[in-house]
Amino acid sequence: MSVSLNPVVAAVTERITARSARTRSAYLARMAAAETPRPMRGGLGCSNLAHGFAACAGPDRLAVKAGVVPGVAIVSAYNDMLSAHQPLHEYPDWIKAAVREAGGVAQFAGGVPAMCDGITQGRAGMELSLFSREVIAMATGVALSHDMFDATLLLGVCDKIVPGLLIGALAFGHLPAILVPAGPMASGLPNGEKARVRQAYAEGKANRDDLLAAESASYHSPGTCTFYGTANSNQLVVEVMGLHLPGASFVPPGTPLRRALTEAAGRRAVEITAQGEQYTPVSQVVDEKAVVNGVIALLATGGSTNHTLHLVAIAAAAGIQLTWDDFSDLSAVIPLLCRIYPNGTADINHFSAAGGVQFLIGELLDAGLLHNDVTTVAGPGLDRYRQEPELDDGVLTWRDGLRTSADLEVLRPVAEPFAADGGLRMLAGNLGRAVIKVSAVAEANRVVEAPARVFTTQEAVSAAFQAGELDRDVVIVLRQQGPRANGMPELHGLTPAMSAIMSRGHKIALVTDGRMSGASGKIPAAIHCTPEAAAGGPIALIRDGDLVRLDADAGRVEVLVESDVLAARTPVDAPADDLAWHGTGRELFTALRRAVGPADHGASVFGPAFDAFDDRGAEELEYSA
Structure with a gap:
């Protein structure tokens, strides 16, 4: 047929x-x-x-x-x-x-x-x-x-x-x-139990032995x-x-x-x-x-x-x-x-x-x-x-293969989906463009408007969490994590702490020019923000306390600051210079870091070699202000 x-x-x-x-x-x-x-x-x-x-x-x-x-x-x-x-x-x-x-x-x-x-x-x-x-x-x-x-x-x-x-x-x-x-x-330890132990460890309610036992029962x-x-x-x-x-x-x-x-x-x-x-x-x-x-x-x-x-x-x-x-x-x-x-x-x-x-x-x-x-x-x-x-x-x-699902809690037909759309959405606004995955984000958490707390390292985020500084409604802005800044690392290690903040009843979101992970989960996260901070992107202009709005339903990510005020700002931080970006072999990859393209071009060093995207009009490259 x-x-x-x-x-x-x-x-x-x-x-x-x-x-x-x-x-x-x-x-x-x-x-x-x-x-x-x-x-x-x-x-x-x-x-x-x-x-x-x-x-x-x-x-x-x-x-x-x-x-x-x-x-x-x-x-x-x-x-x-x-x-x-x-x-x-x-x-x-x-x-x-x-x-x-x-x-x-x-x-x-x-x-x-x-x-x-x-x-x-x-x-x-x-x-x-x-x-x-x-x-x-x-x-x-x-x-x-x-x-x-x-x-x-x-x-x-x-x-x-x-x-x-x-x-x-x-x-x-x-x-x-x-x-x-x-x-x-x-299959090993059920995933829900693994996530529970990870969050408990982040909150100091489980020790390293508990965490290692859970992790090794999952990856075994x-x-x-x-x-x-x-x-x-x-x-x-x-x-x-x-x-x-x-x-x-x-x-x-x-x-x-x-x-x-x-x-x-x-x-x-x-x-x-x-x-x-x-x-x-x-x-x-x-x-x-x-x-x-x-x-x-x-x-x-x-x-x-x-x-x-x-x-x-x-x-x-x-x-x-x-x-x-x-x-x-x-x-x-x-x-x-x-x-x-x-x-x-x-x-x-x-x-x-x-x-x-x-x-x-x-x-x-x-x-x-x-x-x-x-x-x-x-x-x-x-x-x-x-x-x-x-x-x-x-x-x-x-x-x-099977023509009917053997478990409708895991796999469903097109006539009876878990959601009408694929859960992957593009965001645009005065912070550029970003990606968000909402398939695991509850509808009540898909719109977050809260004061920003700005960081440039994962360690600083973790330290602020441990000090109780993030125990409130907050948009964590983690920048200088793009491909040109430091190779665009995954930030999945922050998930347990952010989950703990959400579990306390607070609104929380992440806005970053870095990656989250293949395991992106229940925290609304505007990721791959481009242009990245290291390339002069507007994410570099956010200050602590600025209201940031992430609206996955409307496809928007923006800082609620007047355009003339935003335009008058200059970035206050910068990516690591080549001499600082060393150790664990990082200095060997400096040439790739210099050559890498933006996230929406695949964060690739091969783009010019393959001559791709040259025919795109300027209107396709600009973000919506």
Whole structure:
């Protein structure tokens, strides 16, 4: 049955396509020029090729040397410190055997760094986190730069890792690329109990032993953390974009099905090379429709606000100009179908058991809220992703997913959503533009007007809370946290203290040019405020005691000060200079900090290189005064 596409989804897609016409066509022309029907290494000189197989042995050595079968690159974020990436240790051997069986040859082309925002939260290392995405993209580029490969398998899971891998792969967009995840750890301590202990610790009602016991019961084994933060948002979004095998996102590690899917990804990579009959370069998978599908998946599930940066940067890597207005307009018509922590109490395993990605995609397709006519790594059309994988006598196959939700407290149909919109909204006003996620914010807390208390460090906020200075209605303004100031760290560590203030009956909001987190929760937070303070943004002009109004319903964020008074002010603080921004490796990232673009362009250092956004009119760049 043919379903008509929602007119807003169609209109947003059309305007993205029109806006991106020049940059997208230039990108595709570069990718077409790089295509070759023969294995890439066939064009290498003898000395070049000899270096490429010097370390190989057995049949793989012969296959690489002959230069007639497809070569598959393995690019991995494996390390054994991070639970989400520890399972990737075994993948290369599985993949090499599967690729060999399919008539190709796989080599481990390179590793990329994978840092954990959970470990660095509230610490200096967090100031490297966003920039690590660019490092991962560049490291992926290095791994693929040898002209040895005809397809890529990207092994990664969390936060900046998946966007970085994909941005790097899109620079080699003439090659097919499949993302290969690790899957979530088993469910641990219920999320509501974890949040309770965190708040109690912030209020001095629990000690460090209590807190560590709760945290280690929540994060307790190999696999991805089970709350719906950026890591799990990554997996869901890229699956809906057609970059995973169907149903691959949330199969647990250490299971036969996880191994079977990993091996299947290796075999599929061979099938979709230019040497086969199903050539599917990643440049054709990541098109305007796929980008819109990714945004819609994010909105329908109440996913991570970090993707208002990452999806913009990923799109730009493919020559596509995605803006925050596109997010906002789509959010108005995309219903919220999920309640996963921090937007509810369930975790990602509960979501999967209730019907998961397959139910979600089916509901959105049947309502005309996703593009079905897309290219995926599994073949044409998104309908294929209604199916879930299973093992039948040890053989990987797919079956139809659930058509009705198994738990309406976690996952609902379009006809019975948790909310009529996606819960992600854009804010504008005399403080610039910002993003707010309201899917977990109670309606009574979506409008806050209160005196400002201005800070430039998280430590100062925490100290003021401990001193009792914030025990009132307050808008916390935390500035000099943007990408140019200090790398735009996440500020999730402030959540327990702000939750405690709210629990005492006070109105509270956060306004910041920094990030909140993939775990943005019940506190109304205007984040990614741009222009940032370090770039002369008006957030730098707020003073203690100024009334600040955050109105998520009306889409406004403003300081209630007369315009002439505001214009006469000068900033009283500044970002750290290069000499002060050091330690924990920060000095190594100074060049990225100088080059980074604004939040609404993806906070990327690659924007000029990809020539994105040059066609935008001035009216699109200005904020509403």
